Amino acid sequence: MTRSMDEQEVRNACLDLIERSQIVIVGTVNTDGFPEIRAMLNMEHDGLREFWFSTNTSSRKIAQLKANPKGCVYYVDSEAFRGVTLTGTFEILQDKESRQRLWREGFEQYYPLGVDDPDYSVLHFTATQAEHYHGLKTVRFDV
C-alpha cells in the first residue's frame, strides 16, 4: 500500500514525538468499566506498532489488563500542542529474554529481587489505530 505524503509526514511526526518522550501515558479499562490513566517510563518500541514497558506484577494495571487487554498509549508535547494516542491490546510477558531486554540500571528500586523478581513484568503493546493532533488538526490512521 502506498501511503500519501501527508500520512507519511504524520507518521514521522509521531515517531519523533515518541523518541523524544521520557514518559508515556497508559490507559486501561478497570473492572467497573471506567478508564484509568497513569504515567510510565517510555522504554522500547518498534515503529508505531509495537511497544514494551516494565511494570510491577502486583500493580492494578496488570489485574485490569488480565481482565481486559484493551488499552492505549499516549505521547504528548503540550507546549507544541502535539500528541498521539495509539489504541490496541496489551500482553503481559514474564519470559527471561523479555525481562533481560527491558532491565535498566537502578531497577532494583522497583524490583528488589532483580531481573528474576516475580513482581517484575513486561508489558507488550500492539497498536492497531492511531490519532495524531497538532494544533487544531487531527489525523486518524490504521497502524
Add this chain to the structure above:
Amino acid sequence: MTRSMDEQEVRNACLDLIERSQIVIVGTVNTDGFPEIRAMLNMEHDGLREFWFSTNTSSRKIAQLKANPKGCVYYVDSEAFRGVTLTGTFEILQDKESRQRLWREGFEQYYPLGVDDPDYSVLHFTATQAEHYHGLKTVRFDV
C-alpha cells in the same frame, strides 16, 4: 466523617497539583471498548469532586461520552513523579450559563460563532474515586 491526617495531606497535594496544571489528560472509552486519551485545557473545578472543561460538540469524545459517560481525568507532574487520576462520569452541558461561565478570550479560534456556537459544549465531570501517587507510594480514596 473525620479524615486521617494522611488522607488530608494527600487531598491537599492533589488540589495543589490540579491548580498548578495548565492541561488535564482526559480518558474515555470508545464504542469498541478501547480507552482513548487526549489533553485538554484545565479550566474550572470545585475541590476534587467537580470539574468543567470546554470542547467541540463535534469531537469524538462527545460521541463517546454520549454512548458511555464513564471517564477519568489525570493530572501529572512527571518531574516530581506525582500524579492523580480521578474516575467518575461526564455530563454534556449546553445551557447558556455554563457556556458563558467557561468562555475565555480567544475561544473564537475553537468556536468561530462565539458563545452560542452549536459546536461549543461544556463537559461537567463528577469524580467518585481518586488515586494519587508520589514516588513509589500510591493512595486510593473515595472523593
